[in-house]
Amino acid sequence: MKRLTTSAMALALLANTAAAEGELVIYHWFEYIPAELLEKFTTETGINVTMDTYDSNEAMLASLKAGGMGTYDVAVPGDYMVEIMTNEGLLDTIADGELANKGNIAAEWANPAFDPGRTHSIPYQWGSTSFSVNTEDYDGDINTTDILFNPPKEISGKINMLDSQGEVLALASLHMGIPQCSNDREQLSALNDMLQEAKTHWASFNSDTAKEVLVSGDVSVGMIYDGFSAKAREDRASIKYAFPTQGYVVWMDNVVLLKDAPNRDSALAFMDFMLEPENIAAVSNYARYGLGVKGAEEFLDPELASLPESNPPATAGAGAFIAVCDEATQAVYDQIWTNLKN
């Protein structure tokens, strides 16, 4: 019967995908790596790539802990998340010599505090997180975190925040001038109150559409990553990236080898591939972020060096990495975030 043949075909398809050789399963940020680069990887190595995406470090962690371990080979966490994942035992160790291109890592990124000696990760891209303003809607001074947390009337209600606990709370702490893993109850209560008040001025919490809502005019101000903002500016020239005097968040994303990776060799091949200056430059050219590999200058788009998003003015505050807090302190910050989202 007709139904029988269809089922037979379906089963054959299933078997086919299961038997394919050279697989790699990547867990990656959304809209970050160009599809052509992955195709190039497949052509060079014969490894088939499947990619799932996430929109925040915390969502990635939640998914991995919810049964994702053992199904993904590599992920791309930010600096503080690498530390957290190491503490949770989610990362596999890369032995000496397993990565042929390890020497390509630029000196300043070779021994970070979150992964000494780079035994679990390789540098990927780095950048900053702040916010952008559509200067058609507001032409005052944008280099202050007041725009997000204490906005002037004309932009109130037209602000999008990233759905990312680490970055929002870090920016909020910078705004209030308090340390990131504070234990001072007064400071924490003040932070909570400030955020609750600021929330009334926000339109939405969304990371995936951070660029789109600015380009389409749905919001006038959007918390956003620097490279993402540069891409937004290509579609709408009036979008300006801000460097608040109070400071802003800086980050480095890394490709990590996950524990129980089903295709460990493919994962290492991918990491080697990403340490080639030409390949990582392709990511930078697409995503508009910085990279951590030597010898990539000749492959980079010359425009990148002069992007306003990567060149903070002299008035800018200091860039701050997100800090990892201990369990007791983290519980309070989790509660502040929950209060915010509800």
Added chain:
Amino acid sequence: MNVNTDIKTYAGFRFITLLCVVILYAPLIVVTIYSFNASDSITTWAGWSLRWYADVFTGPESAKFQQAAINSFSIAIIAATVSTAIATASATAIVRGGKYRLRTPSLALITLPIMVPEIVLAVATLIFFNAIGFTRGYVTILIAHIAFCIPFAYLPIQARMQGIENTYEHAAMDLYATKAQAFKRILLPLMTPGIISGFLLAFIVSLDDFIITNFVKGAGIETLPTAIFGSVKQGLKPNIMAISTMLLSLSVVMVTISYFVSKFDNTK
């Protein structure tokens, strides 16, 4: 004598019906129109073009959507088939099995997936697979779909079976047919419209499902709704509009099929 002509018509009902149809179709029609937009940006109109349909099949994201479509359809066909078979068996037992204690609990169990809000079902299934260590993947999606398709297949089948008098089967058995023969050659053929309805309903429900699939799918596995969701989260792009138009056409086809099937049913 009847000054007030038609007791069936009420003023304003017709307007509201038209309003209803407009509301139901407006977003879909707008999206369909914009799917033919020649421009890159979705906000400005630049003339008619089929480029986005070509993009769906040959563009950078086409491989992902094609695989997702294959997954969706294969899961839907398998899940609909299996759940319809299970539903037919269960309906026979409930409608034609006499009265027994397990009958009401069985009926409750079968309709349970419809009673439980979908998000609760999705969460429960996720927790369950995690607790028993069942790695999420294609198979987990398939199992979850079979389970929640059963009530959708069941309801039309039961409705149909209830409408068929059991005199036909009894007549067959009077003529020395065994119960199995009576089932296979009398009841089953009479049931066909109900079974087809149930299958189609289960098929569409499985094809359409997003929430449960999103929770129980494994790494790298996408179905059409989850792939669309992933893409749409970053903003509605024209190729998604093209996909939406194609799915709309598919639904027109499916509804037409089920319409003709029900017209074909002349025992009504």
Added chain:
Amino acid sequence: MAGGAASGGSVASDTYKNARHWLLMPSWLVLGFFVFAPVCVMVIYSFLTKEFRGGVTWEPTLAAYDQFFFDRGLFGDADPTLQWTYIEIFWRSIWQAGLATILSLLIGFPTAYYIATRPANTRALWVFLITIPYWVNLLIRTVSMKFLLRDEGPMNNSLLNIGIISEPLQIINTNLAVQVGLFYSYLPFMVLPIYAAVDRYNFTMSEAASDLYATKWATLRRIVLPAVKPGVIAGCILVFVPSLGAFLAPDLLGGAKNFMIGSLIEEQFKGNAGNWPFGAAASMILLSMVLVLLMVFAHQQRRAGATT
């Protein structure tokens, strides 16, 4: 619909009674294992302890339910006061689902009635028209609505061009958008059961009322409505229950700022929060509410002796 299922056919139908246990076994196995068991596991999880940064440890506790109902301050050691946040979220969801149901009823009932009273050939066409959007993926329908309503979208642009408004209507990211989204998602579910009920309604009753000098609207209110009540109630339930647990509409149309129950639960498992026991507890509370509602409905059905 549910009522009819409960009565399930004449008692004398026991043709296959010998095979009935075998026939029922597949559904018991599949549904028992993959629907009933998961719900039980979820109940258990709601009483476990949340592990730091996601996951559960097998220590029984009431912490999840406590978090739902009691506010112990930012630092967890203040005196417990009633936690309004989650009750508010549930209340907001009930209210939004209720409003969506009423909207669907106001539009859906006249539509269903009108369609059911068309001559047979056009009636099929109308049903056709109403059913087709239902078969289109809910996700796509929600996103299409978002595209239509956005600040610089087609609706605002046309209204601006015609001159009815001078500034774009800011609908997206508000409660109104969520309302419209819910109503739009489940409208066909309201129309079809009412249509089925009106289809079965015997119009000679209306004629009789008219003969007794009742106005059309009085007939509608006192004769037709009670007669088609099961269909109306079925439609309301079919809109209310899914709206209650929805998270696509509040997420895509509401800006993810105002949580409904569905968003709250989703955040615990797929989002940043990672609090599984709490998510399980919220799910249990939602499930209990829905089951109570359905039991009340079933009880009313039995008492009224209605056979749908």
